Amino acid sequence: MQLDKVVAYHKALADPTRIKMLILLADGELKGQALAEKLCVSPATITHHAAKLREASLIHERRDKNTIYFSLNHYFLKNNAGATLDLIMKNAGKGAKEDDSMTDSMTEKNKRLAESVIKNFFTADGRLKHIPAQYKKKLIVLERLAGMLEAGRKYAEREINEFLTRFHEDYATLRRELIMHQYMYREKEIYELNPREMWTKWEEVR
Amino acid sequence: MQLDKVVAYHKALADPTRIKMLILLADGELKGQALAEKLCVSPATITHHAAKLREASLIHERRDKNTIYFSLNHYFLKNNAGATLDLIMKNAGKGAKEDDSMTDSMTEKNKRLAESVIKNFFTADGRLKHIPAQYKKKLIVLERLAGMLEAGRKYAEREINEFLTRFHEDYATLRRELIMHQYMYREKEIYELNPREMWTKWEEVR
DNA sequence: TATCTAATTAGATATTTATTAAATTATATG
């Protein structure tokens, strides 16, 4: 997730009326008028806020006749909070150089870091020695694992567990972290890879 | 965490310059001038943004002679993302009544919910049957557990594990959730309860 | 004390944004 997205996400949540909308929607879907009444604002105001929440993927909308029903995007709300930290941590380490051609050199630097992390944390036969404690390194390992899954394919939880067990006995932690850092998502009991564009990008700032 | 705090937290992160400041600080502390140069803004602008980040507890400051060094509050950054979801979920369920005396009746309602959750999820001898999947109920259980720890006391990880094992074999999940939902925090290997004012409050909205 | 440095405050400006009333659009129904 790049800078603009993270900022838009926080802007969406940086208003009391919008937070109250989300609280109301946590009970279940509501139509625009109902929201307007409960919050004592005009329908136009609801439209305005709904647009912000929609742009940040925080709500869904459904039309029935003239009426539009809003509902929470539970999935996004639960899984996206960590994206900000990912952005900050992944972009750390740029201060080293001073010239403006920093981006290229840092991409190089990150590439080298990724190589060394993969060399040091994986055994010769491809298992994970242990899960890195350091944020940036952990993301490199997770991205590596996610990259070995098939885009667009739906996995049962059992399949994911089997896949992850091939790398580390603590498959539950790996599975949770893959979701927390947006490499994949779960809906009901089905797991699927997120599109690569959604993975937190390196070098997105500036 | 109440509505205003959550809004202030997101406002703090809802600006590209401030996110870039955090990214720079992720490498280690920097003085104000250095930030100003790297971000191509005036020192006054840094002061302005630093104030917002400080109010949201996202950074620390340290003075050495004339110079003020800023640094990340890693702890807060890592552990506070979930507070928004807690606020939304804990306040869900208020739509039922329409009059303005809603607060009292809802406090009552939540009290009854808490009682029933505690009755249903704990066995007669005080163990946890299982960790609730439903968000609100999970928070009730966590709050219950946190309430049994001693305020102000520092716990070793081993002590926390022993305490939690008395309730459920999956002490690791409980420990993680207690931290994620701000009932306690860890610094190095030492665990401590957060002050109760920091626990996400019920009925804080309106 | 005078001077230097780093940061903050004050004041001004431009931009963004939350809100509403009024006009418009979309959909359904008599």
Place this chain on the structure above:
DNA sequence: CATATAATTTAATAAATATCTAATTAGATA
């Protein structure tokens, strides 16, 4: 087609905020 309903768009306004320059403060040092 005429009418009714729910939502959106438009236009206007008020409030908040990001930024700068200039003046001021806090602290260190000569």
